[in-house]
Amino acid sequence: MLLPGATLGVLGGGQLGRMFTLAARVMGYKVVVLDPDVQSPAGQVADIHLKAAYTDAAALLHMGNLCDAVTTEFENVPADSLEMLAKHCFVAPSPAAVAVAQDRLLEKSRAREFGCDTAPFANIEDEGELVAAWARIDGPALLKTRRFGYDGKGQARVDDLDSLVAAFDHLGRVPCLLEGRLDLKQEVSVVLARNARGDIAFFPVAENRHRHGILDISVVPAQVPEELAARARDMAGHIAAGLDYVGVMAVEFFVLADGRIVFNEMAPRPHNSGHYTLDACATDQFQQQVRALAGLPLGDSRLLTPVVMVNILGDIWRPEPAWDRLLAHPGVQLHLYGKAEARPGRKMGHYNCLASSVDAAIALAQTTRAELGIGG
Structure with a gap:
């Protein structure tokens, strides 16, 4: 148990990090923020703002030595960075849990394991899997990148195989999920x-x-x-x-x-x-x-x-x-x-x-x- 006076860290300096930092400081904790943005909203209110990339090994080591525990304000922190921090202090959520949320295929597959229904979906690794995915899901459907999608980004509506091919090309030919549209x-x-x-x-x-x-x-x-x-x-x-x-x-x-x-x-x-x-x-x-x-x-x-x-x-x-x-x-x-x-x-x-x-x-x-x- 870490009581007030301990030092907590947060990877990410946006608004979620800012509100975490404010809550922690009101409760009596010191806060270290790691974010490369010199105008980071969380960095403005933290005790220490480490202005470095999330992959900066020296900055991560420094953060791990400063902090008793570290969390993250966004899911796309590199897994290696979380693993590195975990060698020096408590990290929560765990790198393994964050990794599930970083990938739509892992996310939906694990949700099904835990008893949740999902939309029908098909994994697409490359262009050669488009026809089979379309045959499995059919339209209308949504093509979504497996990683780095939020607020409607990284996805496109598709109504036929031609639009699926075009959407896959537009999204950069990265691994995607084709999801059936629901009512x-x-x-x-x-x-x-x-x-x-x-x-x-x-x-x-x-x-x-x-x-x-x-x-x-x-x-x-x-x-x-x-x-x-x-x-x-x-x-x-x-x-x-x-x-x-x-x-x-x-x-x-x-x-x-x-x-x-x-x-x-x-x-x-x-x-x-x-x-x-x-x-x-x-x-x-x-x-x-x-x-x-x-x-x-x-x-x-x-x-x-x-x-x-x-x-x-x-x-x-x-x-x-x-x-x-x-x-x-x-x-x-x-x-x-x-x-x-x-x-x-x-x-x-x-x-x-x-x-x-x-x-x-x-x-x-x-x-x-x-x-x-x-x-x-």
Whole structure:
């Protein structure tokens, strides 16, 4: 057990690393961030910012010597870097668990092992497997790169074999999965924390709505039957236990028109859809990340108030959003990420709309989105 005063490290200096760093420092820990960006949002608030590449052996050794435990804010950290750190300090989640989340084939195969349904899929290693994959899955379908895909990137819709060939070429002829398209009704996510003793704390299930492939809002509690929410929690828990996972994890599920629920993907870190916890839960996802990494008992994850989380992208900087209008609403809690440059599609912040009911929180989110020009 690492108590306040210990030093925690985080690989990655974006907004998730920033919110972890702030939570850790409030709880009395020192924090080391490793990120090559000199303007790293997490580096701005850390005790020490190591400005180096994630593969820099000297920087990793220095971090391992400075820190009592290290976590990561994104899944694409090189596995060799995690293995190197693990020789010097405790690393969570484990390199093996992160490796599963880095590869869609491993991810979906393991999810099936743990009892989850998935969309039908076929692995494609090279051009010679396109015809067989199409015969197995048929259309319409989605072609997705096995690695480095997020926020709708690294994927393309395909409706026939010709479009599959073109999409494979467009995606760089890298290993891909061809996934059958499903009749979707909703997307939900489960954010959970698990410690080394195997204790799991589930946050309330969120209902996620996207725009242009990027999360737009998360509604909590999700507008789904409790039986469905319980199934989602149960499946997410089986995945975490099966991977012997330590830390915070998000698992996304598709709710189908026929009421079935299928696994989509997992994130071995705090998640955009869990940002509502910062203001609406007794313990937020970043405090839980600190607790799990430090070997502490997990905090109370219950929901205190209905909430809608709204993403703020760089698209609305014209040149600056109307913060005065947003903050005129008492139920709004604003979180900005300290990024120096706003760009279309870049996550610059979010805000939580707190209200006495889900309907009232949704109405507040709709009003404020219109005032900021989100979705306009």
